[in-house]
Amino acid sequence: xSIVLEGKNVTKTFGSRxxxxxxxxxxxFTIEEGEFVxxxxxxxxxxxxLMNILSTIDRPTDGEVWIQGENVALMKDxxxxxxxxxxxxxxxxxxxxxxxxxxxxxxLLPLTVTKMSKKEMEAKLKDTATRLGINELADKYPYEISxxxxxxxxxxxxxxxxPAVIFADEPTGALDSKAASSLLExxxxxxxxxxxxxxxxxHDPLASSYCSRVLFIKDGQIYTELFxxxxxxxxxxxxxxxxxxxxxxxxxxxx
Amino acid sequence: xxxxxxxxxxxRKNISRYSLYFFSMIFSIIVYYVFATLQYDQSISKVxxxxxxxxxxxxxxxxxxxxxxVVFIWYTNSFxxxxxxxxxxxxxxxxxEKRTIGKMIFYxxxxxxxxxxxxxxxxxxxxxxxxxxxLLKLMGLSLSITLTFSLQAVLKTAVVFLIVTVxxxxxxxxxxxxxxxxxxxxxxxxxxxVNKMNSKRSIxxxxxxxxxxxxxxxxxxxxxxxxxxxxxxxxxxxxxxFGTFLLFKATIEWLMGLYRxxxxxxxxxxxxxxxxxxxxxxxxxxxxxxxxxILSATTLVAVGVTYSSYYNTKADARSMQPYDYTLxxxxxxxxxxxxxxxxxxxxxxxVYHIVKHSADLSDFRFITSSYYxxxxxxxxxxEEEVRKNGVSLPALNANETVVFDSMAxxxxxxxxxxxxAAVQLNKSEQLALKVIKSEPSLILDSESAGYQFVVNxxxxxxxxxxxKKQAVYVFNTDDGNKQNELTKNYHQIAxxxxxxxxxxxxxxxxxxxxxxxxxxxxxxxxxxFLMATGSIIYFKQISEAEQERKRFEVLRKLGFSVxxxxxxxxxxxxxxxxxxxxxxxxxxxxxxxxxxxLTGESLIVPVLIADAVYxxxxxxxxxxxxxxxxxxxxxx
Numbered sequence: 001x002s003i004v005l006e007g008k009n010v011t012k013t014f015g016s017r018x019x020x021x022x023x024x025x026x027x028x029f030t031i032e033e034g035e036f037v038x039x040x041x042x043x044x045x046x047x048x049x050l051m052n053i054l055s056t057i058d059r060p061t062d063g064e065v066w067i068q069g070e071n072v073a074l075m076k077d078x079x080x081x082x083x084x085x086x087x088x089x090x091x092x093x094x095x096x097x098x099x100x101x102x103x104x105x106x107x108l109l110p111l112t113v114t115k116m117s118k119k120e121m122e123a124k125l126k127d128t129a130t131r132l133g134i135n136e137l138a139d140k141y142p143y144e145i146s147x148x149x150x151x152x153x154x155x156x157x158x159x160x161x162x163p164a165v166i167f168a169d170e171p172t173g174a175l176d177s178k179a180a181s182s183l184l185e186x187x188x189x190x191x192x193x194x195x196x197x198x199x200x201x202x203h204d205p206l207a208s209s210y211c212s213r214v215l216f217i218k219d220g221q222i223y224t225e226l227f228x229x230x231x232x233x234x235x236x237x238x239x240x241x242x243x244x245x246x247x248x249x250x251x252x253x254x255x
Numbered sequence: 256x257x258x259x260x261x262x263x264x265x266x267r268k269n270i271s272r273y274s275l276y277f278f279s280m281i282f283s284i285i286v287y288y289v290f291a292t293l294q295y296d297q298s299i300s301k302v303x304x305x306x307x308x309x310x311x312x313x314x315x316x317x318x319x320x321x322x323x324x325v326v327f328i329w330y331t332n333s334f335x336x337x338x339x340x341x342x343x344x345x346x347x348x349x350x351x352e353k354r355t356i357g358k359m360i361f362y363x364x365x366x367x368x369x370x371x372x373x374x375x376x377x378x379x380x381x382x383x384x385x386x387x388x389x390l391l392k393l394m395g396l397s398l399s400i401t402l403t404f405s406l407q408a409v410l411k412t413a414v415v416f417l418i419v420t421v422x423x424x425x426x427x428x429x430x431x432x433x434x435x436x437x438x439x440x441x442x443x444x445x446x447x448x449v450n451k452m453n454s455k456r457s458i459x460x461x462x463x464x465x466x467x468x469x470x471x472x473x474x475x476x477x478x479x480x481x482x483x484x485x486x487x488x489x490x491x492x493x494x495x496x497f498g499t500f501l502l503f504k505a506t507i508e509w510l511m512g513l514y515r516x517x518x519x520x521x522x523x524x525x526x527x528x529x530x531x532x533x534x535x536x537x538x539x540x541x542x543x544x545x546x547x548x549i550l551s552a553t554t555l556v557a558v559g560v561t562y563s564s565y566y567n568t569k570a571d572a573r574s575m576q577p578y579d580y581t582l583x584x585x586x587x588x589x590x591x592x593x594x595x596x597x598x599x600x601x602x603x604x605x606v607y608h609i610v611k612h613s614a615d616l617s618d619f620r621f622i623t624s625s626y627y628x629x630x631x632x633x634x635x636x637x638e639e640e641v642r643k644n645g646v647s648l649p650a651l652n653a654n655e656t657v658v659f660d661s662m663a664x665x666x667x668x669x670x671x672x673x674x675x676a677a678v679q680l681n682k683s684e685q686l687a688l689k690v691i692k693s694e695p696s697l698i699l700d701s702e703s704a705g706y707q708f709v710v711n712x713x714x715x716x717x718x719x720x721x722x723k724k725q726a727v728y729v730f731n732t733d734d735g736n737k738q739n740e741l742t743k744n745y746h747q748i749a750x751x752x753x754x755x756x757x758x759x760x761x762x763x764x765x766x767x768x769x770x771x772x773x774x775x776x777x778x779x780x781x782x783x784f785l786m787a788t789g790s791i792i793y794f795k796q797i798s799e800a801e802q803e804r805k806r807f808e809v810l811r812k813l814g815f816s817v818x819x820x821x822x823x824x825x826x827x828x829x830x831x832x833x834x835x836x837x838x839x840x841x842x843x844x845x846x847x848x849x850x851x852x853l854t855g856e857s858l859i860v861p862v863l864i865a866d867a868v869y870x871x872x873x874x875x876x877x878x879x880x881x882x883x884x885x886x887x888x889x890x891x
Contacts, residue, residue: 083814084812100532100533109813
């Protein structure tokens with residue numbers, strides 16, 4: 001299996017001389033094609049910083065991030081935005097759908113700067129929307145649909161370019177438990193059926209139990225990782241809870 | 256910390272936000288101050304003093320300007336306050352009393368007002384001359400305006416703006432009492448939702464918009480000179496203005512919706528983003544866009560009319576005074592000939608013999624019968640003599656006539672061809688003269704000859720028995736540099752002979768002065784209107800840019816580049832700025848066409864020039880807006 005994303009000694013410091021805060025202290029890891037990786041950890045552990053760096057929204061202070069054989073840490077801004085558009089997909093906690101666009105337009109947005117014909121776009125849209133179960137929402141506006149539906153639209157937008165990696169930042173954070181599990185099921189379905197590589201930051205053990213692997217981060221370093229393997233989701237969930245308990249104590253997110 | 260400290264701190268920290276409001280205040284003050292200075296200026300009152308009409312125009316313009324500036328300041332102030340609602344809400348939330356916050360806003364506004372008043376008057380004093388010179392240059396006028404500092408103007412400006420400032424400050428004081436805390440916090444996030452296209456309704460309302468504007472155009476291009484003139488004008492104004500409003504409220508959205516559904520090129524990033532944003536905004540902006548369209552149209556009509564009247568000064572003067580110099584006695588004419596010889600000026604000289612005789616013109620256009628009722632204002636000329644003097648005429652029978660009537664050009668004053676003038680020659684004899692042709696010009700100036708009928712030689716002899724005979728001596732001279740001296744001599748001679756004494760050059764010069772001032776005021780107001788409309792759109796657009804910041808952030812995260820986002824913004828802004836301008840110009844062209852129909856004067860060249868200048872200055876605001884957007888997007 002090929003490596004899609006590789007981080008080498010990823011370091012990030014904030015602040016200037018005298019008052020330096022080290023958010024990431026040289027993290028090394030690889031993510032292979034078709035993995036569904038969860039990143040967990042207490043608040044302040046550096047989850048979001050790591051996510052921003054991996055997804056090229058932020059740059060590391062030191063270290064390398066290789067995505068599909070390119071070191072994105074050194075890429076120029078202009079090239080980077082094109083790279084982001086073509087190879088990465090994003091799902092945010094607060095959906096970030098454009099409220100002036102219909103569902104269909106929101107999903108097609110990343111394709112609008114490509115030379116793709118209208119017919120091809122429609123075909124892709126139909127395919128993606130069907131898999132996420134939002135086909136009948138195409139002509140609605142974001143304010144007309146529920147949070148869970150919005151997040152599925154966001155997932156469809158992330159999917160439509162067939163990205164190398166999809167980044168999901170707390171995708172269930174704003175959803176009720178039913179909508180959350182329905183979304184997670186869709187994501188894991190995409191992961192298994194389409195071999196989509198997904199990296200998801202979450203603080204919810206239930207959400208991460210859908211993953212194939214979970215990375216735990218504490219104080220800017222990788223604390224441990226868990227593989228799901230052949231065990232059931234329930235069993236995996238219990239192991240995640242155990243680690244979290246060990247990590248836990250003070251400073252852990254109170255939900 | 257006292258309220259005053261808070262005010263000071265606030266103003267220092269938010270300087271950029273305040274500066275926009277500050278600049279529009281200063282702009283208004285400068286404009287008003289310059290206008291007030293003009294009004295009290297000696298060189299201008301000299302021109303005005305001779306003409307009551309100009310005085311009226313000046314006063315009316317003063318009120319228009321004042322009203323406009325007050326509305327403009329009020330608009331920018333409420334825009335400014337609206338932007339700060341959240342901040343005010345926060346003060347209230349942390350426990351500052353409404354009364355205290357109200358006081359804070361009151362002080363802020365007073366401080367800003369007084370400060371901008373001082374700055375405005377200072378800048379106005381420094382730049383008013385430059386400004387006036389620039390405006391004169393821009394319009395190619397040769398008016399001599401020497402602006403002098405006027406204490407009266409300062410006082411007037413100060414009083415007016417202090418009143419405005421106090422009023423606005425009080426309004427600010429009460430703002431906290433008008434809103435709940437929730438309102439204050441939702442001010443920014445409360446945005447209009449895209450209403451689903453209810454296709455039936457949007458077709459009806461959108462279609463109605465087009466229909467109303469079309470109806471206004473149609474009505475105005477027909478014959479509007481009827482007894483119901485004012486009713487028609489009112490209907491036209493209403494249907495065009497309301498139609499424009501509906502255009503922005505529904506029609507544009509409807510057409511865009513159609514485009515969104517059917518256009519093949521729609522799925523491009525710039526299209527998808529600009530069209531959807533415009534559809535989202537346009538409904539809420541309908542009132543502002545209508546205002547801007549109507550203001551643009553009004554400005555263009557006003558400037559177009561004044562400019563073209565200036566443009567046509569020469570032709571107008573010539574139509575009033577067909578010959579350069581006119582005298583009415585043999586001796587005076589001889590004296591004038593001597594002067595011409597003395598000054599060595601080439602000239603063409605003609606003599607006309609006219610008969611003043613009363614006639615019944617009740618068959619003619621409505622104004623005629625009463626005005627020309629007494630015989631003094633009706634003249635008969637001899638066909639042979641007129642033809643000999645170089646005026647071409649059709650051959651006339653004994654009971655036929657050609658009327659020379661300079662006003663019969665347009666639709667108001669129709670040519671009198673086919674009408675009959677009844678002349679009572681003596682107790683038993685009556686002559687009915689049939690008008691076979693009506694010329695839209697004069698043979699002699701109306702002071703000498705009034706309403707002019709050319710008749711057959713025999714008829715002329717016949718008429719001269721009962722009427723008052725008169726000889727008119729006219730001169731055309733070479734355009735030379737001795738014109739001033741000649742005019743002086745002419746005045747002298749005419750005065751000694753006890754005659755009225757206006758030469759073509761007098762009329763031309765007077766026209767140049769009064770129309771020059773007229774267009775100067777028109778241009779001045781036009782510029783003010785333009786600056787204000789430009790600012791209004793600019794304010795609106797930059798506040799939208801702020802609201803769209805989050806959208807741009809999302810787009811950036813999704814991997815869209817600055818140039819891709821800017822191309823979408825460009826499309827959107829070109830449309831937002833262009834639409835009111837194009838519709839405004841269209842409205843103004845129709846209005847000007849109506850005026851052309853009425854007066855018969857061609858306005859095309861001056862109007863095109865006015866439109867072009869307007870468009871160029873207007874697009875400076877587009878450019879400013881684009882710069883602001885670029886800054887917002889780049890700074891993400």
